[in-house]
Amino acid sequence: MPIHDLGYREWHERLASPWTRWVVIAKAGVRRAWQSTWLRRMMFFAWLPAIWFATGFLMWEQSRLSPDIREGFSVFVPDRPGVLDGLSERLSIEDESVARHSVWSWLLYTFLRYPQGGIMVLMVGIIAPPLISQDVRSRAFLLYFSRPLTRWQYALGKLATVWFYLVMISAAPALVLYTMGVLLSPSIHVVVDTWDLPLRILGASAVLMIPTASLALCMSSLTQESRYAGFAWFTIWIMGFFTYIVMTGIEINRLGMETDFAFEKWAPVSLYHMLGQVQGWIFDFASFDQVKYAAGILVVITVVSTVILFRRISAPLRA
Amino acid sequence: MSLIELEEISKNYGSFRALDRVSLTIEPGITGLLGPNGAGKSTLIKVLLGLLRATSGRGRLLEFQLGRHNLQIRERVGYMPEDDCYLAGLSGVESVQLAAQLSRFPGLEALRRAHEILDFCGMGQERYRTVETYSTGMRQKLRFAQALVHDPPLLILDEPTSGLDPAEREAMLNRIKILARQHGKAVLLCTHILPDVQAVSDAVIILAKSRVRIAERLERLSQPTSPSLKIHVLGDAAAFTQRLERAGFKARVDALGAITVDGQHAELAARIWQVAQQANIGVRSIEPSRNSLEEIFLSAVREQPDAHS
Numbered sequence: 001m002p003i004h005d006l007g008y009r010e011w012h013e014r015l016a017s018p019w020t021r022w023v024v025i026a027k028a029g030v031r032r033a034w035q036s037t038w039l040r041r042m043m044f045f046a047w048l049p050a051i052w053f054a055t056g057f058l059m060w061e062q063s064r065l066s067p068d069i070r071e072g073f074s075v076f077v078p079d080r081p082g083v084l085d086g087l088s089e090r091l092s093i094e095d096e097s098v099a100r101h102s103v104w105s106w107l108l109y110t111f112l113r114y115p116q117g118g119i120m121v122l123m124v125g126i127i128a129p130p131l132i133s134q135d136v137r138s139r140a141f142l143l144y145f146s147r148p149l150t151r152w153q154y155a156l157g158k159l160a161t162v163w164f165y166l167v168m169i170s171a172a173p174a175l176v177l178y179t180m181g182v183l184l185s186p187s188i189h190v191v192v193d194t195w196d197l198p199l200r201i202l203g204a205s206a207v208l209m210i211p212t213a214s215l216a217l218c219m220s221s222l223t224q225e226s227r228y229a230g231f232a233w234f235t236i237w238i239m240g241f242f243t244y245i246v247m248t249g250i251e252i253n254r255l256g257m258e259t260d261f262a263f264e265k266w267a268p269v270s271l272y273h274m275l276g277q278v279q280g281w282i283f284d285f286a287s288f289d290q291v292k293y294a295a296g297i298l299v300v301i302t303v304v305s306t307v308i309l310f311r312r313i314s315a316p317l318r319a
Numbered sequence: 320m321s322l323i324e325l326e327e328i329s330k331n332y333g334s335f336r337a338l339d340r341v342s343l344t345i346e347p348g349i350t351g352l353l354g355p356n357g358a359g360k361s362t363l364i365k366v367l368l369g370l371l372r373a374t375s376g377r378g379r380l381l382e383f384q385l386g387r388h389n390l391q392i393r394e395r396v397g398y399m400p401e402d403d404c405y406l407a408g409l410s411g412v413e414s415v416q417l418a419a420q421l422s423r424f425p426g427l428e429a430l431r432r433a434h435e436i437l438d439f440c441g442m443g444q445e446r447y448r449t450v451e452t453y454s455t456g457m458r459q460k461l462r463f464a465q466a467l468v469h470d471p472p473l474l475i476l477d478e479p480t481s482g483l484d485p486a487e488r489e490a491m492l493n494r495i496k497i498l499a500r501q502h503g504k505a506v507l508l509c510t511h512i513l514p515d516v517q518a519v520s521d522a523v524i525i526l527a528k529s530r531v532r533i534a535e536r537l538e539r540l541s542q543p544t545s546p547s548l549k550i551h552v553l554g555d556a557a558a559f560t561q562r563l564e565r566a567g568f569k570a571r572v573d574a575l576g577a578i579t580v581d582g583q584h585a586e587l588a589a590r591i592w593q594v595a596q597q598a599n600i601g602v603r604s605i606e607p608s609r610n611s612l613e614e615i616f617l618s619a620v621r622e623q624p625d626a627h628s
Contacts, residue, residue, distance in 0.1 A: 015424065147393055147422055
């Protein structure tokens with residue numbers, strides 16, 4: 001019993017904006033996901049690669065002052081074929097502002113594509129599968145949709161839950177790296193030379209977030225058992241990744257196919273490599289022609305996943 | 320002004336007609352919505368909430384058109400579903416807070432309101448446990464709290480007392496009565512438990528085979544078609560009935576031993592007392608007979624499908 005029982009009281013206070021309902025769903029999802037110990041650990045480890053890349057920024061800026069350090073910096077810029085062709089040449093450009101732009105772009109691109117891309121797969125695999133499947137299992141749809149909540153607001157709230165965590169492991173650390181680079185540079189004028197990089201970071205993060213969140217939630221909506229959705233999620237990534245590695249390996253080493261051609265040919269089987277290709281285009285390491293198929297497939301995946309997701313959300317109400 | 324007005328609402332699922340030209344007017348107060356399984360009650364509720372679009376017909380809830388102003392309707396309706404549905408992973412108070420926030424309560428106010436409503440619903444410290452650990456009764460109270468938290472003028476309660484023990488059931492019915500009588504809430508009470516409806520309702524709607532069979536004030540429904548008295552006696556009711564018939568009364572006895580005597584004037588009771596005295600039969604009660612809701616329900620459900628309400 002409450003100490004001071006007020007009985008039932010009517011409500012005459014002010015109400016919040018109707019446009020914030022999806023935020024309520026998203027906040028509840030973020031809070032719920034954060035209860036997972038695995039997620040908290042992963043968030044910690046997701047920021048560790050930023051330390052390595054921060055060292056890269058530091059060494060680059062120091063190398064401009066003392067050329068002895070330049071040798072050491074080469075560890076951050078491996079001479080890779082494919083979309084990264086020409087980076088080494090760009091590094092040797094005497095114009096410091098152009099060189100800085102190229103190096104920072106490369107560091108940020110590498111950061112987002114490799115460590116954060118991998119962590120993204122694991123993190124979404126933890127967060128997304130229960131987000132909708134649990135609502136299907138616990139029949140929570142009736143509780144949600146008997147409120148003044150549209151299906152789009154519900155879907156947006158769930159997507160925003162995944163986006164939040166992806167921003168925390170992609171755009172947020174990348175922007176911190178960029179800010180650190182600015183602070184380490186000799187003059188604030190580097191902002192003028194690199195003003196586009198924050199936008200490219202946001203673009204590359206959006207490439208990471210939008211198709212993956214839509215696909216993961218689509219899978220979550222297809223089952224009542226979140227483990228099935230998680231299994232399907234990891235299967236798609238792992239199978240795609242290894243198919244890509246094996247097939248490009250065969251074609252390059254055995255059939256003697258050109259590296260670029262093999263990479264482009266087999267990228268559509270691997271979501272991971274498609275995301276990387278499009279991020280490469282955003283950071284200006286590839287032309288749109290090189291990534292147009294990957295970009296098209298990602299758009300199709302996003303649209304189809306969203307349509308299925310929306311239909312699955314509507315289904316329990318029609319029953 | 321009527322709370323809900325429906326005109327010729329039909330709803331088809333493929334070739335199956337779940338609602339067949341339902342026309343209704345629901346006034347403020349507590350209205351019981353009754354019907355056997357598959358009668359169309361849940362479909363009717365979903366149509367009212369705008370979760371399903373009616374195949375034909377039109378209607379109005381409060382001042383809003385059905386199917387056109389669904390969000391406005393849902394802002395003003397508190398719905399307690401029958402299904403065992405819950406928001407997984409949240410505690411009781413968080414679930415109610417979330418429901419309040421979805422109805423546009425600011426975060427902190429929503430929390431305060433959630434506690435207030437959970438107090439009203441008789442939820443103690445268990446509100447801090449996750450909902451998955453709740454018993455059926457606790458989940459019922461939680462769903463009731465979620466329906467009520469945004470202070471809606473209309474409550475649609477689907478089986479609010481199922482799964483509750485007798486004390487909790489009585490407490491739940493009391494809450495419903497308090498909301499309707501003291502706070503002016505309109506309540507649409509959908510249940511299979513007829514005594515609950517009889518205990519709290521002002522009006523009754525009976526749906527059967529997708530159609531409205533009865534929509535009337537409970538007071539009027541309870542009145543028999545011709546005035547009569549209902550008598551309970553100590554002893555042989557059949558023998559006493561024969562005695563009454565020999566004395567010139569039109570009397571009959573039912574399977575439970577209650578005797579019905581046609582007529583209802585004051586002298587009639589005095590004459591029955593005399594006959595009982597002569598027959599040496601003890602009379603436990605004499606009261607004006609009323610139709611029981613069970614009788615009304617069964618007769619409505621057994622009517623032919625094309626019989627008019």
